[in-house]
Amino acid sequence: xxxxxxxxxxxxxxxxxxxxxxxxxxxxxxxxxxxxxxxxxxxxxxxxxxxxxxxxxxxxxxxxxxxxxxxxxxxxxxxxxxxxxxxxxxxxxxxxxxxxxxxxxxxxxxxxxxxxxxxxxxxxxxxxxxxxxxxxxxxxxxxxxxxxxxxxxxxxxxxxxxxxxxxxxxxxxxxxxxxxxxxxxxxxxxxxxxxxxxxxxxxxxxxxxxxxxxxxxxxxxxxxxxxxxxxxxxxxxxxxxxxxxxxxxxxxxxxxxxxxxxxxxxxxxxxxxxxxxxxxxxxxxxxxxxxxxxxxxxxxxxxxxxxxxxxxxxxxxxxxxxxxxxxxxxxxxxxxxxxxxxxxxxxxxxxxxxxxxxxxxxxxxxxxxxxxxxxxxxxxxxxxxxxxxxxxxxxxxxxxxxxxxxxxxxxxxxxxxxxxxxxxxxxxxxxxxxxxxxxxxxxxxxxxxxxxxxxxxxxxxxxxxxxxxxxxxxxxxxxxxxxxxxxxxxxxxxxxxxxxxxxxxxxxxxxxxxxxxxxxxxxxxxxxxxxxxxxxxxxxxxxxxxxxxxxxxxxxxxxxxxxxxxxxxxxxxxxxxxxxxxxxxxxxxxxxxxxxxxxxxxxxxxxxxxxxxxxxxxxxxxxxxxxxxxxxxxxxxxxxxxxxxxxxxxxxxxxxxxxxxxxxxxxxxxxxxxxxxxxxxxxxxxxxxxxxxxxxxxxxxxxxxxxxxxxxxxxxxxxxxxxxxxxxxxxxxxxxxxxxxxxxxxxxxxxxxxxxxxxxxxxxxxxxxxxxxxxxxxxxxxxxxxxxxxxxxxxxxxxxxxxxxxxxxxxxxxxxxxxxxxxxxxxxxxxxxxxxxxxxxxxxxxxxxxxxxxxxxxxxxxxxxxxxxxxxxxxxxxxxxxxxxxxxxxxxxxxxxxxxxxxxxxxxxxxxxxxxxxxxxxxxxxxxxxxxxxxxxxxxxx
Numbered sequence: 001x002x003x004x005x006x007x008x009x010x011x012x013x014x015x016x017x018x019x020x021x022x023x024x025x026x027x028x029x030x031x032x033x034x035x036x037x038x039x040x041x042x043x044x045x046x047x048x049x050x051x052x053x054x055x056x057x058x059x060x061x062x063x064x065x066x067x068x069x070x071x072x073x074x075x076x077x078x079x080x081x082x083x084x085x086x087x088x089x090x091x092x093x094x095x096x097x098x099x100x101x102x103x104x105x106x107x108x109x110x111x112x113x114x115x116x117x118x119x120x121x122x123x124x125x126x127x128x129x130x131x132x133x134x135x136x137x138x139x140x141x142x143x144x145x146x147x148x149x150x151x152x153x154x155x156x157x158x159x160x161x162x163x164x165x166x167x168x169x170x171x172x173x174x175x176x177x178x179x180x181x182x183x184x185x186x187x188x189x190x191x192x193x194x195x196x197x198x199x200x201x202x203x204x205x206x207x208x209x210x211x212x213x214x215x216x217x218x219x220x221x222x223x224x225x226x227x228x229x230x231x232x233x234x235x236x237x238x239x240x241x242x243x244x245x246x247x248x249x250x251x252x253x254x255x256x257x258x259x260x261x262x263x264x265x266x267x268x269x270x271x272x273x274x275x276x277x278x279x280x281x282x283x284x285x286x287x288x289x290x291x292x293x294x295x296x297x298x299x300x301x302x303x304x305x306x307x308x309x310x311x312x313x314x315x316x317x318x319x320x321x322x323x324x325x326x327x328x329x330x331x332x333x334x335x336x337x338x339x340x341x342x343x344x345x346x347x348x349x350x351x352x353x354x355x356x357x358x359x360x361x362x363x364x365x366x367x368x369x370x371x372x373x374x375x376x377x378x379x380x381x382x383x384x385x386x387x388x389x390x391x392x393x394x395x396x397x398x399x400x401x402x403x404x405x406x407x408x409x410x411x412x413x414x415x416x417x418x419x420x421x422x423x424x425x426x427x428x429x430x431x432x433x434x435x436x437x438x439x440x441x442x443x444x445x446x447x448x449x450x451x452x453x454x455x456x457x458x459x460x461x462x463x464x465x466x467x468x469x470x471x472x473x474x475x476x477x478x479x480x481x482x483x484x485x486x487x488x489x490x491x492x493x494x495x496x497x498x499x500x501x502x503x504x505x506x507x508x509x510x511x512x513x514x515x516x517x518x519x520x521x522x523x524x525x526x527x528x529x530x531x532x533x534x535x536x537x538x539x540x541x542x543x544x545x546x547x548x549x550x551x552x553x554x555x556x557x558x559x560x561x562x563x564x565x566x567x568x569x570x571x572x573x574x575x576x577x578x579x580x581x582x583x584x585x586x587x588x589x590x591x592x593x594x595x596x597x598x599x600x601x602x603x604x605x606x607x608x609x610x611x612x613x614x615x616x617x618x619x620x621x622x623x624x625x626x627x628x629x630x631x632x633x634x635x636x637x638x639x640x641x642x643x644x645x646x647x648x649x650x651x652x653x654x655x656x657x658x659x660x661x662x663x664x665x666x667x668x669x670x671x672x673x674x675x676x677x678x679x680x681x682x683x684x685x686x687x688x689x690x691x692x693x694x695x696x697x698x699x700x701x702x703x704x705x706x707x708x709x710x711x712x713x714x715x716x717x718x719x720x721x722x723x724x725x726x727x728x729x730x731x732x733x734x735x736x737x738x739x740x741x742x743x744x745x746x747x748x749x750x751x752x753x754x755x756x757x758x759x760x761x762x763x764x765x766x767x768x769x770x771x772x773x774x775x776x777x778x779x780x781x782x783x784x785x786x787x788x789x790x791x792x793x794x795x796x797x798x799x800x801x802x803x804x805x806x807x808x809x810x811x812x813x814x815x816x817x818x819x820x821x822x823x824x825x826x827x828x829x830x831x832x833x834x835x836x837x838x839x840x841x842x843x844x845x846x847x848x849x850x851x852x853x854x855x856x857x858x859x860x861x862x863x864x865x866x867x868x869x870x871x872x873x874x875x876x877x878x879x880x881x882x883x884x885x886x887x888x889x890x891x892x893x894x895x896x897x898x899x900x901x902x903x904x905x906x907x908x909x910x911x912x913x914x915x916x917x918x919x920x921x922x923x924x925x926x927x928x929x930x931x932x933x934x935x936x937x938x939x940x941x942x
Contacts, residue, residue: 002238003209004043007032007200011047018139018171019054027170029162033178034202036347037239040175043202044145047173051141056171057082059133059142063149065350066297068182069384071413072105074154075126078142079106082133094132101125101625104411105153111410115587117625120664122412123157124627130161131168138169146346147176153413204236213238214255217245222255229260233267239345240267246327275348276355282322285311289319290328294353295364295385299340307371308364328352365389369400379403383420391426398429402440409444412625417444435463439474442481450485454478471498472507473588476514480590486670486707488522506548512538513551517592520555521709528745532559539573547586550577551593558596564749567604567786574600584617585624591617595637599711603751605787607641607822608924608933614638629671632661636675640712643682644789645924646824648855652686655679667699673710676701677717685825687858689724696721713738713753720758728762735759750778751790757797764801771801788926789823796830799837807837815843819912820895820927822920825854832863841872846914849875884922884937891915892923896931 001008014028032040051058061077083091083106091108092099101117102125103109117125134140142165147155158174165172178199205213211227230248234240247266253259268274279287292308293300306316320341323329330342343349356364369385372378383404386397401424405417421441429437438460445453457478465471475498482491495515502508519531539556542549557573577597584594598613618634621627636658642651655678662675676699683692696702696718705714719734738755750756756778764771775798782794792814799810811834818827828850835843844867851860864874884892895916920926925933 001039001042001046002212003203003205004039007043007202008046010200011043011050014171015050015054015056015141018141018169019056025169027165027168027172029165030171030173031199032173032175032202033199034175035177035179035237037237037345038202038204039238040202041145041345042238044143044173044175048141048143051143051171054139057133057137057140059140061144061150061154062298063144063146063151063155064298065149065346066295066353067384068149068151069387069416069419070381071151071153071408071411071416072107074144074150075105075157076107078144079129079133080108082137083108095129097623098125098128101412102129104407105413111407113410115585115624115626116410116414117412118628118630119153119412119414120661121622121625121627121631123160125625126157127161127164131164134168134170139171140169141171141173144172144174147174148180148182149346152182152415205231205238205241206236207231210234210236210241213241214245214248217249218253218255223257225257226255226260226263229263233264239347243327275351278326279328279352279355282319282326285309285315286319286322289316290323290352291356291360291364292368293323293329293341293343294349294356295361295368297349298342300342301340301375304368304371304375305341307374308367362389369397373400378407380407387419387423391428393427395430398424398427398433398437401427402437405440405444414444414446415448418448432465435460435465435467435474436470438463439470439477442474442477446477446481450481453481454485457481468502468504468507472502472510475511479514479518483518483521483708484670488518488707489524491518492522492525506546509552510548513548513555516552516555517590520558520596521592523705523707523709523741525745528747532563532746535559544576544579547589550580550582551589553577554593554597557600558593561600561603562747562749562752564751564781564785566784570600571604571606574604578613583620585620585626585630591621591630591633595633599637602641602644603749603787603790605789605821605823605926606924606929606933607645608936609929610641611638611924612936614641628661629665629669632658632665632671632675634658635661636671636678639682640678643678643685643825645822646826646828646850646854646856646921648682648686648825650855651682652679652855655682668706670706670708670710672699673706673708673714677710677712677714680717680721681712684720684724685854685856685859687856687861689721692721693725711752713742713755715741716753716755716758719755719762723758723762728765732759732762735762748781749785749790750782750794751785751787754778754793754797756781757794760797760801768801772798772803775801788817788821789826792818792821792823792830793826796826796833799833808834811837816912819914819917820920822924822926824850824921825856825859827917827921828854828856828859832859832866835863836866839870841867841870844870845872845875882922884919885915887915888919888922892919892930892934895919895927896934899928899931 010030014030017026017028019025032043034040048058048060059078059082061074063074067073086094088109091103095102099109100112101122104111105122105126144150144158162172207228210231211222211224214227214230215222230241230244234244244263244267248255253262279290288309289305289311292305295308296305302316302320303313306313309316311319320329324331327344328348330344332339365385365388369382369389372382372385379400382400386401389397401420405420405424408420409417418441421437421444425437425441428434438456442453442456442460445456457474460474461471461478475494479491479495482488482494492515495511495518499508499511499515502511516531516535519525525531535552535556539553542552544550544553553573554577557570557577560570560573574597582594582597584591594617598610598617601607601610601613614634614637618631618638621630621634635654639651639654639658642654655675659675659679662669662672665671676695680692680696680701683695702718715734715738719731719738722731722734735755735758738753739759742753742755747753756774760771760774760778763774775794779791779794779798782790795810795814795817799807799814802810811830814830815827815834818830821827828847831843831847831850834840835847844863847863848860848867851863867874891913920930923930923933923937
């Protein structure tokens, strides 16, 4: 290599760091950029040689101009060779739970039927596989050449993974042409800077370097003028300079000044029309063979190229020899004598491909598609060729593209599937097949192009079809994409239009269940009470015999919870739903109703049961590779359950994990609203209001609020944030808007949205009667629902705004109720308020201990200050332990046995039993749920 000493020194330094001993050893990222022909491929080949010499495992791949539309083409080149010869059993053992997620993308197994992984889940799986390989086979050099031609799926994955190289025994090296990076690689263009380095641009050779190349090839007697002209006609491009010297040597041209003018013609023969003319001199059959190779791309099987070129085996061998002699195809290597054919340089491949007459190039791609399928390489390999053909109303093309799209969709490459189905639509499909293709196209573009998905699905509905199942699927998918685009009213309307024309009773019920669901999530629903009545009448007569009926019953449980019907009614319907296993990742259903069935347990003071359901649902999401919005929802809502239990440290950790995932989905999406609202609520409970405000500002949390129902309610959380900053007037405006939004819908449960309690606090200073009326109404509603945590919270706030003589009574009842509930944070708040009101050091001590157990640092500090003011000493309690103590278990057992005793006519609230209180908080249940919670605890302990 000439004039690449600086680059090779950097390579050696990186390899020394990778393979050396000591704490400074580690990975790095190198990026080489430069126009075509400047020696990137040669430099990477030398890097691979030096890495092998240092006993590194080398993973190598190369982007291909013709393979860009083939998803995971580069990822397969990198990883497949490392797993070659591994049995399915060994692969399953090595990849564990990732086998069915990454296996299809890497070509290691066929996609399974069922729900596909989302793109983020697949990337996470590829991250795991590559990290596992790197650790197992360290040190590793990963080398990607021609990254500008890498497929979008592989390139996006590697661009996101690359910064990790510095924390692994991995040297990641890429080379690309900066002017040819496609739009989907913009992130990759700036990657080296983010990793702490700059791209290393390769410079053209100097005249002295070209002279060295010339003299090494034709002799030291080459004169200066000849060498100078060689540099001038090649502009110092290493590839062109090497090719030119080979031509000079082949022609036996004397390297003197008199022959210098001939160099320009020789150089021109290496590119453009000169390359074409040189190829044509090799004969028609060789030209056809070269064209076939250019169409097929890289690693070309000779027999496949022969079939595309319509040549016999002997003709193909002869054409290969001629092309190698002409330095168009690379010579076979001793290491891989049977490897596929490759062009000497991508410039030659590009030049030949672009020289093929347009009509003939299209025809060759069509022949290549058929040849690929006949060779058993599958419809996905054929699809990239069919994308280059013209529509001809060919059913085979439509069928092949649909098969390829189905494989890619199940393998986690929806964008590739979208391209293939869009092309199938142009073919066009047969009249009776068009609706199905439009439906599949809508499914493929759901995540990437929701607006276009709506258009595709509406077009599918406009097509005449005699398949009612297909039509139902189209309507349901259309409603789903409209709802996920924050267009819930349109989602409901699309279902409402279809329901009257659906003849099959079960199909009509399925559409009704979907409409009920999207109406439940529509914050601006205009006829909510009437919808609730219809839902109640329908659900109460259903038996739950199939999934559709169970979904409707689940929606009934949620609706009853929002409206504040008695908690026993809510749990009764939730129990009907959960009598049999309830999948969160059903292929044909959303995850919304399983989430709602879990959440009603939280509001009904059974958060332990809610957590069980969320843990199972989260595990199911992860098994299927759903690691985007689905997993973010799961983490965020689990955080909310922990918040309601008063486990604020864990709640914050989960909420931050949910927010990190939501950020990958996008800001101001439904999942982002959930993540931010729950994290803000948790931070406020921990006493970090300033941090909460900064987070809200950073994420533009505020008006306009989403059209979809979010819990906790976004606008109410924002008002609570304003109250924490003393912006009372602004908070009142927001809370009154919540009133106008929720009250007409009949949403009356303060356990779900305590807007009345916040508004009572906000108006107390200026309008005490209104504050007391609001708080009293909230207490009434909470009692109607019947969850001890909700009643206790309402009583605590009612005491805050009540007349002085009423405060202690209200707070005593609040403490008693909350002490037998799972709501640890609310209990700490009530204890602190009662202890302060009564100036009771024992109660304040219990409040400090409980606040510390919860992680409510602000409340603990404030209460400690009050305690010290009364002459008390701050407690030094033991750390919170999840397991039940003997005393707590005994108290819980006694409470269960007491449930069987007759209820006295006059009920007197008992004094708090702190062992029982701890048991309720640890088990995540109220007193009526202790029996089931103890049984679940016993099962989990065995």
